[in-house]
Amino acid sequence: MTSGDFVTANGEGTGPEGESGGTRATLPGDGTRAVRAGLPEPVKYEPTLPGPVFAAHFHLPGDPTGPYTYGRDENPTWTLLERAIGELEAPGLDSAETLSFPSGMAAISAVLFSQLRAGDVVVLPDDGYQVLPLVREQLTAYGIEVRTAPTAGDAQLEVLDGAKLLWIETPSNPGLDVCDLRRLVAAAHAQGTLVAVDNTLATPLGQRPLELGADFSVASGTKMLTGHGDVLLGYVTGRDAGLMAPVRRWRKIVGAIPGPMEAWLAHRSLATLQLRADRQTATARTIAEALRDRPEVTGLRYPGLPDDPSYKIASQQMRRFGCVVSFTLPSRERAERFLGALRLVDDATSFGGVRSTAERRGRWGGDAVPEGFIRFSAGAEDPEDLVTDILRALDASAE
Ligand SMILES: *Cc1c(COP(=O)(O)O)cnc(C)c1O
Numbered sequence: 001m002t003s004g005d006f007v008t009a010n011g012e013g014t015g016p017e018g019e020s021g022g023t024r025a026t027l028p029g030d031g032t033r034a035v036r037a038g039l040p041e042p043v044k045y046e047p048t049l050p051g052p053v054f055a056a057h058f059h060l061p062g063d064p065t066g067p068y069t070y071g072r073d074e075n076p077t078w079t080l081l082e083r084a085i086g087e088l089e090a091p092g093l094d095s096a097e098t099l100s101f102p103s104g105m106a107a108i109s110a111v112l113f114s115q116l117r118a119g120d121v122v123v124l125p126d127d128g129y130q131v132l133p134l135v136r137e138q139l140t141a142y143g144i145e146v147r148t149a150p151t152a153g154d155a156q157l158e159v160l161d162g163a164k165l166l167w168i169e170t171p172s173n174p175g176l177d178v179c180d181l182r183r184l185v186a187a188a189h190a191q192g193t194l195v196a197v198d199n200t201l202a203t204p205l206g207q208r209p210l211e212l213g214a215d216f217s218v219a220s221g222t223k224m225l226t227g228h229g230d231v232l233l234g235y236v237t238g239r240d241a242g243l244m245a246p247v248r249r250w251r252k253i254v255g256a257i258p259g260p261m262e263a264w265l266a267h268r269s270l271a272t273l274q275l276r277a278d279r280q281t282a283t284a285r286t287i288a289e290a291l292r293d294r295p296e297v298t299g300l301r302y303p304g305l306p307d308d309p310s311y312k313i314a315s316q317q318m319r320r321f322g323c324v325v326s327f328t329l330p331s332r333e334r335a336e337r338f339l340g341a342l343r344l345v346d347d348a349t350s351f352g353g354v355r356s357t358a359e360r361r362g363r364w365g366g367d368a369v370p371e372g373f374i375r376f377s378a379g380a381e382d383p384e385d386l387v388t389d390i391l392r393a394l395d396a397s398a399e
Pocket of ligand 1: 103104105106129169173198200201219220221222223232233234
């Protein structure tokens with residue numbers, strides 16, 4: 001099933017059967033696709049979205065053929081979620097396959113450790129997600145050569161020679177630099193290098209890496225994809241079954257599988273993805289504009305601000321710029337006072353949730369950021385209320 005097989009509320013398909021003259025039905029809008037993503041054909045007296053299937057094993061008389069045999073291999077709740085994510089990540093790409101994982105890191109590790117062998121070279125960003133340095137240590141311990149370069153300026157191109165896999169994170173977290181996906185993919189594919197993109201920050205409604213040429217789109221569904229701060233989840237969407245077979249095998253042997261409840265909650269949350277993404281993206285931009293005029297704020301970054309260094313390339317490959325704004329206050333103390341003075345914004349890590357969060361990123365170590373660096377995630381509150389709260393907290397923290 002692809003988005004081309006779009007099914008309307010009364011159950012009439014507008015997909016291949018409904019086609020005339022061989023033209024595929026046009027893609028429905030993002031809201032429609034998000035609301036209907038992965039829903040099964042309507043069955044009388046069955047719910048629209050079937051509930052979670054709690055099963056360690058399934059009735060299986062005779063030869064053990066699928067689709068459902070044992071709970072570590074497959075689960076009907078995953079099937080629907082994976083179909084939904086696939087429709088959003090790779091609409092119209094019939095060969096694409098999606099696998100769900102219990103966290104973003106499980107998904108990332110599944111691609112890296114299933115694709116790479118001792119002696120291979122992998123290129124990672126040096127400004128990506130904060131767990132990547134630990135991944136690097138593990139890859140190196142397995143005899144894989146790891147090279148790193150910054151996301152900005154497409155600098156990963158300079159260390160690409162002979163690599164088996166290029167790992168891209170754009171926009172990067174937390175620095176919000178953006179690289180030119182089409183350009184990096186072209187250079188990588190010209191020398192037989194596979195390309196994986198961490199699509200966590202953008203979500204599939206913000207960016208579709210496979211359409212830009214990537215082989216894998218990998219993400220944490222813990223952030224904006226599910227958006228309520230109550231579920232950990234990850235997924236990998238790959239270009240075809242051949243590329244995904246080692247990823248599937250990895251999931252089976254490591255046992256890195258999502259719980260049915262989490263998978264179902266994630267699917268339920270997808271229905272509001274477009275509403276949340278539109279609201280939170282617009283609010284992030286409003287907040288960035290409000291911060292721009294403040295003298296104590298430096299290093300303001302938001303890829304959707306026309307004067308941001310990321311804007312030009314971001315607007316060529318992204319459809320929404322995300323809900324994260326980053327900026328720097330003059331000192332650690334000032335940043336801590338600011339966070340403490342906020343009333344509508346939780347001082348918490350992670351991002352993408354309906355409740356705004358902010359944190360002083362330097363408290364973790366690991367990211368190369370100034371002590372006063374703040375990563376702010378715009379939630380679904382009224383934007384005027386957030387801006388008022390932020391400006392008041394900036395004043396209150398000045399002393
Ligand atoms: C959070 C995050 C991850 C890891 O996801 P988990 O669900 O926490 O395992 C990976 N990449 C990026 C960009 C993230 O923000």
